[in-house]
Each structure stands twice: as structure tokens, then as C-alpha cells.
Amino acid sequence: MLLILDMDETLITNKTLKFRESIEQITNEDAVETVFKEERIAIFQREYLKEFLQFVFNQFKYVALWSSANKSWIKHVIDNTILSEYENKFIFIWSGEKTSILRNTVRYPYMTRCKKLKKIWRQKKYKDLGIGKHNTIIVDDISKNFVLNYGNGILINEYKINTKDNSLLLLIEFFKKNLLNNPNFDIRKVQNKNNWFRLFDEKDKNDQGNCT
Numbered sequence: 678m679l680l681i682l683d684m685d686e687t688l689i690t691n692k693t694l695k696f697r698e699s700i701e702q703i704t705n706e707d708a709v710e711t712v713f714k715e716e717r718i719a720i721f722q723r724e725y726l727k728e729f730l731q732f733v734f735n736q737f738k739y740v741a742l743w744s745s746a747n748k749s750w751i752k753h754v755i756d757n758t759i760l761s762e763y764e765n766k767f768i769f770i771w772s773g774e775k776t777s778i779l780r781n782t783v784r785y786p787y788m789t790r791c792k793k794l795k796k797i798w799r800q801k802k803y804k805d806l807g808i809g810k811h812n813t814i815i816v817d818d819i820s821k822n823f824v825l826n827y828g829n830g831i832l833i834n835e836y837k838i839n840t841k842d843n844s845l846l847l848l849i850e851f852f853k854k855n856l857l858n859n860p861n862f863d864i865r866k867v868q869n870k871n872n873w874f875r876l877f878d879e880k881d882k883n884d885q886g887n888c889t
């Protein structure tokens with residue numbers, strides 16, 4: 678099974694620091710201050726990123742990183758975050774160059790870009806590993822990225838600075854519930870999968886109800 682992860686606003690987010698602005702002024706969370714292309718940029722790792730990466734690299738045979746950003750930004754983020762520990766474990770790291778241009782669709786009448794999974798599936802080296810449409814999952818905060826592969830997409834809410842966020846923890850629970858002990862797991866057959874975080878909200882409410 679192949680899990681493809683988006684990077685910006687899925688695993689991390691960032692903010693350009695203004696003149697004299699310090700990280701402490703904009704957040705009370707852990708963040709790293711970096712310099713990229715002569716700008717001071719703070720990079721924020723999503724809450725539970727460490728636990729999430731540990732889990733997915735244990736449970737998925739193949740994990741990939743596919744960002745729409747350019748290669749130099751991806752490299753900069755990896756070098757400055759916990760992602761560096763996994764850099765050599767990703768089966769591939771793809772940038773915006775690998776996204777596809779989509780023109781004149783009903784939903785997106787103007788030109789847009791998306792992540793077309795066929796680009797992976799048609800390559801012999803990945804086919805030989807058993808990777809195909811039945812066992813590929815892509816996680817992204819932008820739904821248009823999987824407009825050609827809705828069945829394979831799991832939409833995650835955009836990660837914003839200074840918000841309490843347990844989405845990665847909930848995603849671990851989703852995978853545990855649906856994937857573990859299920860070698861034939863097919864993401865395309867999971868109903869309401871883009872409401873997965875709401876399903877957990879409902880469960881929480883029910884749990885609370887039972888505690889009286």
C-alpha cells in the first residue's frame with residue numbers, strides 16, 4: 678500500500694516574519710525560524726506530526742511526499758523539520774513539476790493543477806512493486822489535487838498557525854480502524870471518507886452522552 682502525503686498546510690505551515698518580528702510574537706507553539714531566499718520564515722510542524730510519521734512509516738509499505746511547491750522549498754522544509762529523519766525513507770519526493778495541468782473542467786473552468794496518480798501507476802518500477810489504484814491513498818488539504826482520483830483522496834483540513842489541531846491523531850485512528858488487519862483494504866470503497874473527521878466528532882459526542 679502506498680500513502681502519499683502533501684506537505685504545506687497538511688504536515689507543516691509557514692509564515693514570513695516581518696522586520697523585527699520574532700516567532701514568540703506570533704505563536705506560543707514550537708516553531709523553527711529559518712532563512713529562505715533572504716527572507717526570515719517560521720516553519721510550524723503540525724501537532725502530532727512526530728507520532729503520525731512514526732505510525733505511517735510503520736504501517737504503510739510505501740510512503741511518499743508530493744508537494745505542489747518547488748524543489749528548493751521542499752528541500753528547505755525537510756532540512757529544517759522532523760521530515761529530515763524520513764527523507765531517505767520516502768519512496769519518492771515529488772514537487773510541483775510533477776503536477777498536471779487541468780483545463781476547462783465543469784468544476785474548474787479555468788486552468789488549474791492537480792496531482793494525477795496515473796503518473797505513478799503507469800510507471801513500471803511502481804507497478805512491479807504492486808502499487809496501483811486499489812492500494813494508493815493520497816492525503817491533501819486541497820481537494821482539487823485529487824480531482825482525477827477522488828476515490829483515492831483523503832481530504833484533511835488546512836493546518837493554520839495557532840489553532841488547536843488533532844487532525845493527524847484522528848487520521849491515525851481512521852487508519853487503525855479501517856486498515857489494520859485488513860490486507861484487502863481499498864480506500865475507494867470507504868464511504869464518506871472525506872467526512873472522516875466529522876465521524877469522530879459524532880463519536881466523541883456519543884461517548885460524552887454515555888458518561889452521565
Ligand SMILES: [Mg+2]
Nearest residue numbers: 683685686818
Ligand atoms: Mg497543501
